[in-house]
Amino acid sequence: MELVFSAQVIEWRGPSPHYFVPVPDEESADIREVAAMATYGWGVIPVRARIGETAFETSLFPKDGGYLLPLKAAVRKPQDLTAGDDVTVEMTVRLRT
Template identity: 70%
Template structure:
């Protein structure tokens, strides 16, 4: 399943800071339809995402009925992304056979 959306960068301040892209509700609804065919446990969904030409693998985090796309430091820092930035994301969810 291929998806494209724009979303804001959020910072979660726990013991160490983490950054995510918030996935819009309409896209979360599409993800929810295939979640059972994609998840490998705990509700996380493996994806390949591309932001500004940089492609990376990660897993979506379920949050309050929606999903967050984690931003790895190796992606976020070279692209200069910070909290509040809005980014265009292309994302592929691999469905289990």
Template identity: 55%
Template structure:
């Protein structure tokens, strides 16, 4: 399966934790950038509004999917990424995202 790069964004936000049935750490995509993502969402989503991305936080690269939330998107941060980059709850981080379309 190949991936085509659709858009690149740099997102800065505070790390927060959701304690739901699947606890996870996230960074919220600001409204202006969420609007940009919505413009390409239909062509890249693989269902449920999930948007596939390649991410980079510091020197750590990872793949994930943006989750739709409250009319915008959030970036899930895997434990491995946070541990490698020494990221803690409430830290303000910058994540480079490349939205991809899989073929």
């Protein structure tokens, strides 16, 4: 399943800050339809994603009926991303075979 969406980078403040891109409601609903074929446990969904020129693999975190795309420093720094920035995400949900 391939998705393209735009959203704003958010910062999750905890013991150490983490950055995420919330997956919009429509795309989250599409992901929920295939979640059983993708998840490997705990509700996380493996994906391949691209923001700008930076491609990466990670897992979406379930949150309040939607999903959060985590952004490691290795993704944020080349694109100079911080909380509040608008980004366009190209993402492929990796289904188990």
